[in-house]
Amino acid sequence: MTEVRKFSVGALTRVEGEGALEIHLRGSQVERIELRIYEPPRFFEALLRGRDLREVPDIVARICGICPVAYQMSACQALEKALGMTLPPEISHLRRLLYCGEWIESHTLHMIMLHAPDFLGFENSLEMARKHPDLFDSGLRIRKLGNDLLTILGGRAIHPINIAVGGFYRTPSAERLRGLLHEIVWAKTKLPELLRQMADWNFPQFEQDYQFVSLHEPHEYPLNTGCVAASDGLSIPIEDYEQHFREVHQPHSTALQSLRLPSLTTYLVGPLARFQLCRSQLTPAAASLANQLLGSVPLRNNAFSLLVRGIEVLFAIETAETLIRCYRDHGFPCRVEIPRRSGWGCHATEAPRGLLYHRYEVDEQGQISTATIIPPTSQNQAQIESDLRALVPSLLSASDAEATRACENLIRHYDPCISCATHFLRVRWRQNGTLRREGEPV
Amino acid sequence: MSPPIPAPDVFPNKSPVPAEQSGSNRPKLGVYKFASCDGCQLALLSVENHLRQLADSVEICYFLEASSRIVPGPYDIGIVEGSVTTAHDAERIRGIRRDCRYLIAIGACATAGGIQALRNWANVEEYLSYVYAEPQYIDTLATSTAISEHVPVDFELRGCPIEPQQLLRVISDLLVDRQPRLARHSVCVECKLRQNVCVAVARGIPCLGPITQAGCGAICPSFDRECFGCFGPQENINAASWIGHCRSTDHATSRLVQLLRNVNSYDSHFREAGDGLIAKSISVEPS
Ligand code: SF4
Ligand code: SF4
Numbered sequence: 157m158t159e160v161r162k163f164s165v166g167a168l169t170r171v172e173g174e175g176a177l178e179i180h181l182r183g184s185q186v187e188r189i190e191l192r193i194y195e196p197p198r199f200f201e202a203l204l205r206g207r208d209l210r211e212v213p214d215i216v217a218r219i220c221g222i223c224p225v226a227y228q229m230s231a232c233q234a235l236e237k238a239l240g241m242t243l244p245p246e247i248s249h250l251r252r253l254l255y256c257g258e259w260i261e262s263h264t265l266h267m268i269m270l271h272a273p274d275f276l277g278f279e280n281s282l283e284m285a286r287k288h289p290d291l292f293d294s295g296l297r298i299r300k301l302g303n304d305l306l307t308i309l310g311g312r313a314i315h316p317i318n319i320a321v322g323g324f325y326r327t328p329s330a331e332r333l334r335g336l337l338h339e340i341v342w343a344k345t346k347l348p349e350l351l352r353q354m355a356d357w358n359f360p361q362f363e364q365d366y367q368f369v370s371l372h373e374p375h376e377y378p379l380n381t382g383c384v385a386a387s388d389g390l391s392i393p394i395e396d397y398e399q400h401f402r403e404v405h406q407p408h409s410t411a412l413q414s415l416r417l418p419s420l421t422t423y424l425v426g427p428l429a430r431f432q433l434c435r436s437q438l439t440p441a442a443a444s445l446a447n448q449l450l451g452s453v454p455l456r457n458n459a460f461s462l463l464v465r466g467i468e469v470l471f472a473i474e475t476a477e478t479l480i481r482c483y484r485d486h487g488f489p490c491r492v493e494i495p496r497r498s499g500w501g502c503h504a505t506e507a508p509r510g511l512l513y514h515r516y517e518v519d520e521q522g523q524i525s526t527a528t529i530i531p532p533t534s535q536n537q538a539q540i541e542s543d544l545r546a547l548v549p550s551l552l553s554a555s556d557a558e559a560t561r562a563c564e565n566l567i568r569h570y571d572p573c574i575s576c577a578t579h580f581l582r583v584r585w586r587q588n589g590t591l592r593r594e595g596e597p598v
Numbered sequence: 599m600s601p602p603i604p605a606p607d608v609f610p611n612k613s614p615v616p617a618e619q620s621g622s623n624r625p626k627l628g629v630y631k632f633a634s635c636d637g638c639q640l641a642l643l644s645v646e647n648h649l650r651q652l653a654d655s656v657e658i659c660y661f662l663e664a665s666s667r668i669v670p671g672p673y674d675i676g677i678v679e680g681s682v683t684t685a686h687d688a689e690r691i692r693g694i695r696r697d698c699r700y701l702i703a704i705g706a707c708a709t710a711g712g713i714q715a716l717r718n719w720a721n722v723e724e725y726l727s728y729v730y731a732e733p734q735y736i737d738t739l740a741t742s743t744a745i746s747e748h749v750p751v752d753f754e755l756r757g758c759p760i761e762p763q764q765l766l767r768v769i770s771d772l773l774v775d776r777q778p779r780l781a782r783h784s785v786c787v788e789c790k791l792r793q794n795v796c797v798a799v800a801r802g803i804p805c806l807g808p809i810t811q812a813g814c815g816a817i818c819p820s821f822d823r824e825c826f827g828c829f830g831p832q833e834n835i836n837a838a839s840w841i842g843h844c845r846s847t848d849h850a851t852s853r854l855v856q857l858l859r860n861v862n863s864y865d866s867h868f869r870e871a872g873d874g875l876i877a878k879s880i881s882v883e884p885s
Contacts, residue, residue: 169666196633196683197738198714202725208856214826218713218861221637221759269643269664280665282653296646303644311817313644314637314759315828318821325823564666573636 168564175572177563179548186548189541191567204527209235209518210494213319216514216529220573221314222265225258225306226507227529228319229380230514235321238501238518239494246488247323248380253333253479254309254319255379255505256472260302261313262508263427263465263472266571268295271462274565275357291353294346298469301339305476308332323491330485340477347473348445351466355449360565363456364543367421368429369401369535371506377437377471378430378506385433386416386423394504397513403530414535422538425510426570427464428455439478442471458543458569465508465571496522507532509571533572540570625674625773628660630694632680632687633714633742637759638705639663639679645762652766655773671697675772677765678751681707681714681742688739688748695749700772703745704765706758706861710830713758715742715864743864753778758828758861761813781812782833785825789816797824804849806857809835809867830862837871851879 161181168175176192200219207215216231217224229251236243268291269281278284285292303313309328310316318325371382372391384400385391392400401423403414416423432454435446446467450460502515510532517526543566551559629639643649643664659669676698682688695701703709711718717725722740745751753768764780771778785807789796797819798805805824807816811832818825831837844854858872 169662169668196687197726197729198633198683198712198742199717199722199725199729200713202720202728203713203716205728208853211826211856211860214860215713218635218637218758221635221640224635224637265640265643273666279667280658280661282650282658282665283667285650285653292650296649300646311821312814314641317818317823320823326821 168567177544177567179544179563181548181552184549184552186545189544189548191537191541191544201527201529204516204524207524209239209516209522209524210321212516212524213321214315214317217315217319219529219531222262222573223258223507223509224315225254225310225319226505226512227514228316229255229505230503230507230512230529231516232319232321233380233505234501234503234514234516235518236501237503238499238516239321239497240499241322241492241495243323243492244488247490247492249479249483250309250324250328252379253305253476253483254316256476256479257302257305257309257313259379259472259508260469260476261299261306262302263469264295264299264302266508267462267465267469268292268299270571271568272354274568275354275359275462291350294350297339298343298347298473301336301343301473304336304339305333308336320491322494323489325491327485327488327490330480330483333480333483337477337480340473340480343473344441344470344477347466347470348441351445351449351463351470354466355463359457359459359462360562361457362459362543362547362566364458364546366428366456366458366539367416367423368432369416369423369425370430370433370511371504372433373437375437377434377439377468377475380505382506384504384511387429387432394502394513397502397504398515401530401535403534413538414530415538422542423535424458424539425532425535427461427468427508427510428458429510430506431455431464431467438467439471439474441474442467445470458566461569461571494522496520500526502528509533509573510535531573533570536570536572540567540572624655624657626659626669626671627656627769628671628673628676628694628698629658629663630660630676630678630680631663632678632691632708632745633683634680634705634707634712636663636679638707638757641759641762642677642765645766648766652769656769673698674700675769676701677769678703678708678745679705681711681744682748683714683739683742684737685739686737691745691748700752701745701749702753702755702765702768702772703751704755704760706756706828706830707742708745709754709756709865710744710862710868711742711864713861713863716859717742718864719859741864755780756811756830756862757813764813783812784808784832785810785812785814785816785819785829788812788814789819792816792820794819797822798843802847804844804847804853804857806840808843809837809840824857826857826860827868828861830865831867835867837867837874841871841875851875 178190180187212231213228216227219227273281273284276284306313306316311318368387371378372385373382383391383393384397400417401414402417449463498518498520500517504511504513512532513530515528516524519525544563547566551562659673676694706712718741755764755768768778789807797803803824806827807825809832810825810827811829813829855872855875858868862868
């Protein structure tokens with residue numbers, strides 16, 4: 157009789173949304189790994205049909221309260237392509253600035269409030285705050301900078317209301333933006349200090365040979381635009397995305413998983429992928445800090461995504477500074493007129509968690525006739541399962557509690573967003589992690 | 599542009615919550631998620647300046663998004679985000695109600711079904727097969743409904759997302775057993791206080807501000823656009839007069855219906871107004 161062991165964690169915590177993980181072992185063999193997404197489906201692609209295209213940025217924002225801007229940016233640009241619209245550079249710059257706000261907000265939320273407690277041995281960030289007040293308070297202060305950017309540009313930090321197909325409803329005030337420069341200058345010194353402390357933390361040793369996928373731009377770190385690049389040399393226009401990647405529906409999940417064609421292989425999107433493919437496009441301070449903290453060898457350990465997020469926050473802060481200093485709030489239309497015509501368009505942008513793809517068809521009345529949305533977490537889901545499959549055999553001698561914690565930590569490196577993936581996650585090591593013997597299967 | 603007036607800080611000078619209470623005597627707080635975007639929970643984590651005070655005044659016993667620590671109930675206050683869309687969730691909310699002395703529903707999802715309630719007018723089987731290749735794997739109800747349709751709720755906090763200061767105020771009121779009170783006037787009133795130019799009158803854009811509950815600080819009209827009702831209907835809503843005004847300015851029925859059928863579509867007042875508009879347009883313009 158072979159020993160059968162099943163792990164289950166009642167609920168995955170410190171992730172966005174709800175999901176579970178089940179791992180079934182037979183002896184030292186991993187029989188089955190399922191990252192279950194319990195989050196109930198919300199049917200965004202279906203309910204968008206028949207809506208006026210101008211409502212899309214407000215509706216898709218509601219897919220995710222952590223990264224609404226990502227949804228708004230992918231959607232607006234896909235629709236603008238569908239309608240053949242070209243936008244003045246000022247609007248593109250403001251959108252880049254807006255996206256910087258969301259990266260700062262979302263990355264610091266994950267680093268300080270969700271991820272750091274794993275490294276320092278706390279169950280949550282508020283307990284951590286009692287022992288490490290400077291880390292917590294400074295982290296939140298940087299996050300507030302992101303929220304303030306979002307509020308000035310978008311009207312509010314969660315579900316901004318100033319984002320329109322064609323641009324902005326109202327031109328953001330240059331004076332209010334310049335009011336943030338003081339905080340930006342502070343954050344540029346404080347953040348590297350925090351990241352140097354973090355670099356001394358104990359990082360679990362777990363390396364995989366990842367296929368990285370992200371947008372790539374020759375002259376800047378990708379946010380709103382780029383071609384789709386992969387570490388094996390793939391470089392395609394966004395329009396060809398669906399010929400190279402396919403969503404597959406797994407029985408254990410309300411999210412669709414995305415795999416690389418032709419042989420349905422896993423791939424990784426998000427901070428590590430962007431950093432590996434685009435590090436030479438980082439801004440100066442972010443690039444030099446990256447060299448100090450991470451050296452130049454390729455990263456294959458996703459635990460380091462903690463530091464990479466920090467480097468990306470520094471990038472976003474530097475970029476925001478430049479954009480704010482150059483910004484004049486007059487001399488361009490805040491929004492381009494929407495032409496009445498039918499068409500289809502697709503676009504992808506770099507959400508904090510990775511590439512986010514949207515495709516829409518629009519009819520002559522300006523209504524949405526079809527919508528397809530592929531969020532980063534559904535692209536990473538198969539890779540997370542593959543990582544767990546590789547990690548679990550090394551945990552056989554560990555106690556159930558330790559093994560469970562190692563798996564949960566691995567999942568958290570991904571900063572998975574379950575709300576996005578269903579349009580995420582409860583880890584269930586079945587039987588609450590108790591070791592159980594069962595008969596041979598039929 | 600005129601400087602936007604920030605939404606009023608309800609705790610201008612004082613701590614949002616009673617001063618630190620000793621260890622295990624702190625009131626216990628649970629935060630639960632149903633079908634939602636996490637935005638309202640995030641709003642709770644966005645009260646940067648007040649977060650540590652809050653953590654000192656209540657014991658956070660269940661908050662999966664923020665903490666791996668789970669202390670078993672019962673709890674003094676349960677905060678629920680999200681709408682009920684599965685049979686399992688309809689059962690789960692009953693258990694939560696039994697566990698919590700006060701239950702607060704937060705956000706458009708929990709108080710009206712959220713944007714996902716648009717399925718309530720559609721065929722959910724068709725929605726399933728549109729989004730999923732293997733619809734048989736999915737467990738879902740035909741409707742997305744508010745928490746109060748399933749269990750009694752002590753306080754409903756509106757907004758998509760909620761205004762975090764309002765939540766702090768409700769928590770601090772409940773902690774001292776005081777009935778929370780929030781403004782019940784319309785977004786339109788907030789808009790006038792900000793001295794905005796009215797988008798409906800000056801620009802002829804249909805705006806839900808006159809029948810939407812205040813709380814956001816009239817953000818949308820301050821950005822030259824219509825309110826789409828994310829704070830839900832105002833108390834004593836007069837939808838008929840709003841419809842009358844919009845009609846007099848020749849707005850298409852379909853546009854008005856879409857405004858009403860957004861994140862608060864399944865709230866009873868917005869629902870009746872939207873359904874009524876459609877019924878009328880069918881009888882007036884027979885197809
Ligand atoms: S009410 Fe809006 S912000 Fe709150 S959870 Fe629902 S969709 Fe998100
Ligand atoms: S939609 Fe209305 S209630 Fe919501 S933020 Fe805009 S103005 Fe305020």
